Amino acid sequence: MTFNCLYCAQKKPISESTLEHAVPKFLGGAQAPPHYKLHNVCRSCNNGLGLHVDGSYAKSWFVTNALASAARKYYSGPGQSDFLPLTCMGPVNIPGLQLPEDTVAELWLGPSGESIIWMRTDDDDLYWYTGGNPTHRKNPSTVYFMPVSGDPVRLRMGTEAVIGGFKKTKARYIFGATVGGLPPGTAYPGFDLPTVTDESNIQAIRTVIQAGSIRAQLQMNTKFDQRFICKMALAVGFALFGQTYLATVEAAEARKGLWPNPEHPPRVRGSQTIFNNPQFAHVAGYEGAVVILVMQSGGSYAMSMTVDRSLPFVVELCPATLRSEFLESANGYSLVIFPLLQQCVEICQSKLLAHTLGHNLNAELAAIDQIRQTASYFWESLPSLAVQANKT
Template identity: 35%
Template sequence: MRPCIYCRKPFPDNQFTLEHVIPQFLGGAQAPDELKTRDVCSTCNNNLGLFVDAAFEKDFLVYNELKESAYKFFDPEKPVALPLICMGISDLKPPNMQEDEICESWLGPLGEQIYWIRPKDERMYWYSGGNPRTVKKVQSRAYFMFSERSQKNVLISWLAFKDAFIDRRVKKIMCTRVEGADLKTIGFSDPDEIDNLRIQYITNKCREGKERNNNISMYIYHDRRFMAKLALGISHVLFGSKIGNSGYGEELHKALWFKEGNAEPNVRYLGAFSNSNNLLKEHSGIAGGVTITILPIYEEVIINLNLNKKMNWMVVCTKLKYLTKEQIEKLGDGICIVLFKSLNKGLRLTLPELINHNLGNLQNSDLAAIEQIYNAHMDYFKDL
């Protein structure tokens, strides 16, 4: 029997599962093996994945920033399916919508419009795409429309439509006329009576040319529990279980399991909207990538999470007094893990190496090669 690093309850070995300390939606599968562990029970792996990781990933701004990175590395010579971009809850009210349903608006890579009528969940009101469990179990319907720009490269639209909602129980219906291709080969269904009414409603509304209004829901504390979890996981794999049981580790556990009404945990943390981390936002990230920096500073070790040099979070993961001399020396001037999920690549370098590369003082060959891919087609969609 040994304890889970998150809930701290003891379990037999067969109750533990592989945990990517850096979640896979950030590219954690490409992280070094030392940032993966089997000290997490299956219950925490599942529940924290839904209520902590997904709460962060499905935040409107985070979700769309992560999806945007896939567009930056798109190669028109080797086209792949690009993800849809969530635009929030539409003001459209298609026929036969139930009170417990909403109409969510999405955009395709070339401006295609998609309206997804899905279950509403007040508990997870800010999740782009809704409750991940519900949408996998409950049948819903999505209505697709090509755009004029789709004619520039129909294959891009076709691939995006093929992979849209692929892991959910969604009946996909086409609203625009398609000739010479079988939509059923990419998962579309024939419309029934309800679908025909909705197709007519949606196409009429879109032809009106009126301004449409979408609502975006946000939860300002969506990131606090996630950053506490990241801090606990990274400090465990790098510094050992004693960190989670320290005085500061206790505060991180309180933050991870925080519920409204609880006493505020004493965790040093800066969110994405703080003006205090603009320097880190600019210099500790890379365009198109996710960067995790572990940095000793003063009497603490901080973890900095940077998305695409546009969004930045920081949390203290432990105090230097809890570490051995060897552990402190191993951190050096800071460790950076740079992940590119869409390229299936991950790099490890020091913070000075990353900063010097960003400042143009000393080029890192691996980063330069990735930036060359990034820059090759960065204006493709703008110019199409």
């Protein structure tokens, strides 16, 4: 028994077949409907493309931070939801910081704007990956957490975000302040007692924070999404249209784009993430959600994806003559995913638009809008940081 792999098109024995989420898990795709669970992807594509193609997109500065911002919109406090993702600001230069060789200091921000300095293995090859090369995650590293407020709710949110954010690493966690008279490291579970070097590093970090002179350098690679867009076109095209999609010229070109060869550039029509069109992203997106939209445009279906109503990309998917049991051409198609809530709504585009414009509310989305409202009350209920600063 053999199958042809969706991505590399090679004939593979059935034992090489793996479960592939057409929408990757970091975008909440594990919750997508059953037709997004594909079985025609080989093990080598699943592993290799996950690291280099999904990773390049997911770990880019833009996407990491759009997902962090999306999660905040549905977060109603510690104990209510999963921990919040951190925001990555990039590598920093901190005078006096004792950095071991081949190590870089990276600045991240916590849910209340806490500074988090992560000292991790440096890697020139994957310089734009926030958090560095994923294969170095198990190297020893150190995380310094610098709280901005003594408020217990903010402290719990911050420490949970740090421990959760670096859980796949072998990091030591050091608390950069004294809390309630207790020495740093003993007040919060998961944090270590600082060594003499840690204490000196905390002092160096505190000095730049107090001087307001902490500056991160944004690391960009403008091609971070090209192969990812082609991979998404193949996966979503197959999930919605099945085998007939694979026979299209568009599928063949998307496959060329997934395996780029400078001598045969692919003819993939669409626009990349960085050519950001805010009006389009607003209409095609949904507050705090990842949205995949398939709509008819002339004689073709086009697919767009947005994260938190930003970072839109568009790609021509297939001729509009193709039939799918999941969409009616006149009404369009959308998949609206809420990664923090682990929820997902599949709805035609015209109904999605009617809901966002308030013309005709969709019950499922209305319930999710309610969670967003509760989350906004939670953020408003927190003591403001300015007041806290005046007290201390």
